[in-house]
Amino acid sequence: MSSATMTAPADKKSHSLALMAGILLVGLHVxxxxxxLVWLPYDPTAMAGGRLEGPSxxxxxxxxxxxxxxxxxxxxxxxxxxxVGVGAVAIGAVIGVTLGLLAAFASKWLDDAxxxxxxxxxxxxxxxIAMLVVAASDTANLWSAIVALGIALSAIVARxxxxxxxRVLVMDYxxxxxxxxxxxxxxxxxHILPNIWPTLSVNFALQFGLAVIAExxxxxxxxxxxxxxxxWGRILQEAQGTVYTAPLGAIAPGIAxxxxxxxxxxxxxxxxxAIDPTRRAR
Amino acid sequence: xxxxxxxxxxxxxxxxxxxxxxxxxANALLGVGATQQQIAAARAQVGSDQPLYVQFVSFxxxxxxxxxxxxxxxxxxxxxxxxxxMSVTLPLTFFGFVVALVLAIPLGILAAVRSDKWYGAAxxxxxxxxxxxxxFWVGILLVxxxxxxxxxLPSGGFPLKGWANFGEAITGMIxxxxxxxxxxxxxxxxxxxxxxxxxxxxxxxxxxxxxxxxFPEALIRHGVRNGAVPVxxxxxxxxxxxxxxxxxxxxxxSLPGLGSMLLLAxxxxxxxxxxxxxxxSTLLVLLIGFAADIAQRLIDPRLRGRGRALA
Numbered sequence: 336m337s338s339a340t341m342t343a344p345a346d347k348k349s350h351s352l353a354l355m356a357g358i359l360l361v362g363l364h365v366x367x368x369x370x371x372l373v374w375l376p377y378d379p380t381a382m383a384g385g386r387l388e389g390p391s392x393x394x395x396x397x398x399x400x401x402x403x404x405x406x407x408x409x410x411x412x413x414x415x416x417x418x419v420g421v422g423a424v425a426i427g428a429v430i431g432v433t434l435g436l437l438a439a440f441a442s443k444w445l446d447d448a449x450x451x452x453x454x455x456x457x458x459x460x461x462x463x464i465a466m467l468v469v470a471a472s473d474t475a476n477l478w479s480a481i482v483a484l485g486i487a488l489s490a491i492v493a494r495x496x497x498x499x500x501x502r503v504l505v506m507d508y509x510x511x512x513x514x515x516x517x518x519x520x521x522x523x524x525x526h527i528l529p530n531i532w533p534t535l536s537v538n539f540a541l542q543f544g545l546a547v548i549a550e551x552x553x554x555x556x557x558x559x560x561x562x563x564x565x566x567w568g569r570i571l572q573e574a575q576g577t578v579y580t581a582p583l584g585a586i587a588p589g590i591a592x593x594x595x596x597x598x599x600x601x602x603x604x605x606x607x608x609a610i611d612p613t614r615r616a617r
Numbered sequence: 618x619x620x621x622x623x624x625x626x627x628x629x630x631x632x633x634x635x636x637x638x639x640x641x642x643a644n645a646l647l648g649v650g651a652t653q654q655q656i657a658a659a660r661a662q663v664g665s666d667q668p669l670y671v672q673f674v675s676f677x678x679x680x681x682x683x684x685x686x687x688x689x690x691x692x693x694x695x696x697x698x699x700x701x702x703m704s705v706t707l708p709l710t711f712f713g714f715v716v717a718l719v720l721a722i723p724l725g726i727l728a729a730v731r732s733d734k735w736y737g738a739a740x741x742x743x744x745x746x747x748x749x750x751x752x753f754w755v756g757i758l759l760v761x762x763x764x765x766x767x768x769x770l771p772s773g774g775f776p777l778k779g780w781a782n783f784g785e786a787i788t789g790m791i792x793x794x795x796x797x798x799x800x801x802x803x804x805x806x807x808x809x810x811x812x813x814x815x816x817x818x819x820x821x822x823x824x825x826x827x828x829x830x831x832f833p834e835a836l837i838r839h840g841v842r843n844g845a846v847p848v849x850x851x852x853x854x855x856x857x858x859x860x861x862x863x864x865x866x867x868x869x870x871s872l873p874g875l876g877s878m879l880l881l882a883x884x885x886x887x888x889x890x891x892x893x894x895x896x897x898s899t900l901l902v903l904l905i906g907f908a909a910d911i912a913q914r915l916i917d918p919r920l921r922g923r924g925r926a927l928a
Contacts, residue, residue, distance in 0.1 A: 455626050455899075462864070463895070466883060467634050548751045552865050555753050556880060568751075575757055575869075579765050586761075589754035596749035 354605025360598025364591075368414035377404040379411055379565055389581070396587050399570075400577050405584055408565035409591055415566050416547045416595055419481055423546035424539050426485025427492050432535070434489065435496025436523060439504060450497065456490035462549055469558045477560035480553055484546045495538055499531035540603030544596040551592055567592050620907055625677075627899045632676055635892055636669070685893035690885050695893035698878065704779055706867070706874035709793055710860045716798020717805050717855070724802075725809025729817060730836075741810060747803025756796040756869035763792060773870035793870045801859050808851045812844040819843065846917045853909025857902040 382402035390397045396405035438449040456464075468483035503509065503526065512522050553559045554568030562569075567588035574584030651659070660666040667675075679686065685695035724740050731737035764772035775789045776782035816822060816836070821843070825835040864876025871877075875894055882890035 451622070452626055452630070455623055455630065463879075463898075464634075466864075466880075467891075544749060548749075551751050552753060555751075556865065556868055558883075571754060571757065575760075578757065578761050582761060585757050589751070589758070592751055592754065593746065593749050597745070600745070600749060 351605070353601045354609065357598050357601030357603075357605055360594050361602055364413045364417060364595050364598070367410050368417045371410045371414045375407050375410060377407045379403060379407050380562070390583060396583050397581060399573060399581070399584055405570075405587065408570055409567070409587055411565040412567040412570060412588060412591060413595075415477065415560070415564055416550070416592070418477065419484065419550040419566075420543040420547045420599075422478075422481035423484035423488055423550075424543050426482060427488030427542060427546075428535075428539060430486065430489035431492025432496050434493040436500055436527070438493065438497040439500035440519070446497075450494070453490050453494045453497070457494065462487075462552055465549055465553055466556070466558055469553060477564055480550055480559055483553075484549055487549075488542050488546060491542065492535070492538070496531065496535065499534055500527055503527050503530045537603050537607045540599050540606065544599040544603075547595055547599075548592065551588075620903060623903050624900065627903070628677055628680055628896070631892060631895055631899070632673055634895075635888060680896060685896070686889040688882075688887055688890050690887045690890075695889050698890070699875065699893055699897055701779075702873065702875040702878045705775060705872050706860070706863050706876065708790060709797070709863055709866070709872065709874060710856070712790055712794035713797025713801060713859055714856055716794055717802035717859075720798065720802035721805035721809050725806040726813050728806065729810045729813035732814070740806070744803045744806040744810070747800055747805075747807065750800060750803075752796060752800045753865045753869050755800055756793070756866060759792050759796055760869070773872070775872050789870070789872070793866050793872060796869070797859055797863075797866055801855055805848075805851065805855055808848055809844075812848050813840070815847075816840040816844045842916055846913050849909050849912050849916070853906050857905045860898065860901060860905075 380403070384394055384398045384402055384404065386398065386400055386402045388394055388398040388402075394404050394406065396409065399405055399408070434449070434453075438446050438453075441449065464487040465480065465483035468486060469479050506526075509522060509526060512526060517525070550559060551566060551568030551571070554566040555572045557572070559566050559568055570588040571585060574581065574588070578585045657666070683696065685699070687694055688698065691698070724744075728737045728740040728744070732741070760772045763770045770792050771789055772792075773789070776785040780786050816839075821839055822835055825839050826832065830838065863874055864879055866872070867874040867876040868880065875898070878890060879894045881887070882894065
């Protein structure tokens with residue numbers, strides 16, 4: 336396992352190894368996800384073979400209980416996981432960064448109130464908020480899951496943005512910019528965002544992994560996107576009943592999930608070290 | 618004070634989230650093809666015909682008296698049902714937590730003290746899985762191994778008589794607790810390891826060694842107390858998230874706990890049940906955080922002057 340070297344973070348070479356492994360894993364999923372847009376081995380909704388067939392040259396991972404090709408479903412799973420991750424992080428980033436900046440600029444009592452509310456929202460786990468929002472939308476679809484996760488993640492992003500922005504706001508160069516006549520929007524664009532961006536983007540990578548796992552959990556609970564959106568979570572849920580005859584169906588989606596989540600985390604670690612070489616990871 | 622203020626904010630959040638659910642809660646009481654009078658009567662019964670601020674005031678008033686109402690679907694008392702479900706979820710959380718502690722503390726310290734050895738490194742790498750692995754998948758894998766292939770333990774379920782059927786209840790708890798414990802233990806281990814590394818690099822440990830204490834002696838007398846402070850705050854968060862994350866695990870093992878109650882209530886639009894479960898969960902999560910805060914103050918006298926958190 337190439338990530339074995341991650342545990343000696345003081346070593347420069349191991350950093351780049353972790354980063355490489357991260358890029359490889361994420362790149363693989365991105366490549367598969369893009370490929371599904373133009374080509375799939377089988378029609379994902381049609382019976383491609385017998386029920387619960389074992390792996391063969393025709394069906395690399397066998398077929399599910401309805402005779403659908405499992406490898407095809409897994410490929411679509413990559414695409415869905417990436418859409419969910421990117422979508423949820425984008426929504427979480429827009430809402431979170433806006434709220435966080437507002438809190439950082441707000442008067443004392445408004446800032447305190449926002450900070451306390453965020454602390455409580457964070458105490459609600461992502462999954463519970465997502466369950467409620469998904470239940471709130473009449474028809475469960477992929478977008479309701481993405482919006483739900485984005486909203487849940489935004490509390491975490493907002494808290495981090497607030498802390499980071501407050502740290503920048505007390506700097507002398509902000510005072511200098513203010514006295515030389517820069518407007519607040521200009522200060523945000525020129526001084527604050529560029530300064531907090533490196534830390535935020537590493538956090539976004541971690542949130543991406545969380546969102547992918549949370550969506551799989553939602554789908555597993557039956558609150559995710561309906562067919563033909565073959566989310567890894569739903570494949571797992573469907574395969575759980577036939578785990579004795581077709582164990583691959585319950586193993587493969589899990590491996591795909593873990594490989595994407597680990598890949599994103601390695602990428603985040605590598606990015607953090609690349610951005611801040613003085614940081615001593617532990 | 619802070620605890621009560623937090624609960625109040627949590628109640629507001631809860632109220633807003635619940636009103637986001639589409640459809641009138643009164644619909645849950647009605648069959649298909651109900652008449653206008655029946656709809657109006659049902660709305661009056663659940664109070665959804667009142668203006669929002671009236672609903673909010675009575676909502677807060679009821680919560681303050683711990684009056685959680687009765688289920689729209691089963692007509693049973695919500696608090697009573699939560700009590701029944703707790704008899705599954707609380708032991709599950711507790712056993713899972715114990716497994717996590719038993720795994721994470723010794724292994725985390727070992728991984729830090731022996732970080733130059735291959736097994737120290739191996740422990741750290743495996744613990745990285747903890748943040749990347751979905752807990753329900755671990756559950757499915759354990760069921761595949763221990764229930765289906767080895768046939769040692771049941772794949773799920775809980776005796777109808779509950780803990781009165783002690784043997785069956787305990788065997789039903791083993792795999793779910795192990796699942797929670799493994800995943801939670803892995804992420805906890807990373808914090809224990811980091812805290813230990815901090816302690817190992819500290820001046821006070823070097824001083825203790827210079828004054829003649831042996832390495833294990835110095836580590837136990839000075840290291841544990843110092844290292845425990847950051848770990849306890851993480852423990853609080855982990856315990857809370859385990860308790861609330863039980864919803865997925867209960868589904869994997871078909872356990873009749875609080876999580877399955879919430880899932881069913883959401884599907885049935887059973888507002889009183891959804892609201893009751895979420896309120897009691899939030900209360901417990903806040904209490905856990907509070908307890909972690911107090912434990913930290915007991916261990917580290919330096920934190921005691923840091924403002925009062927006691928309500």
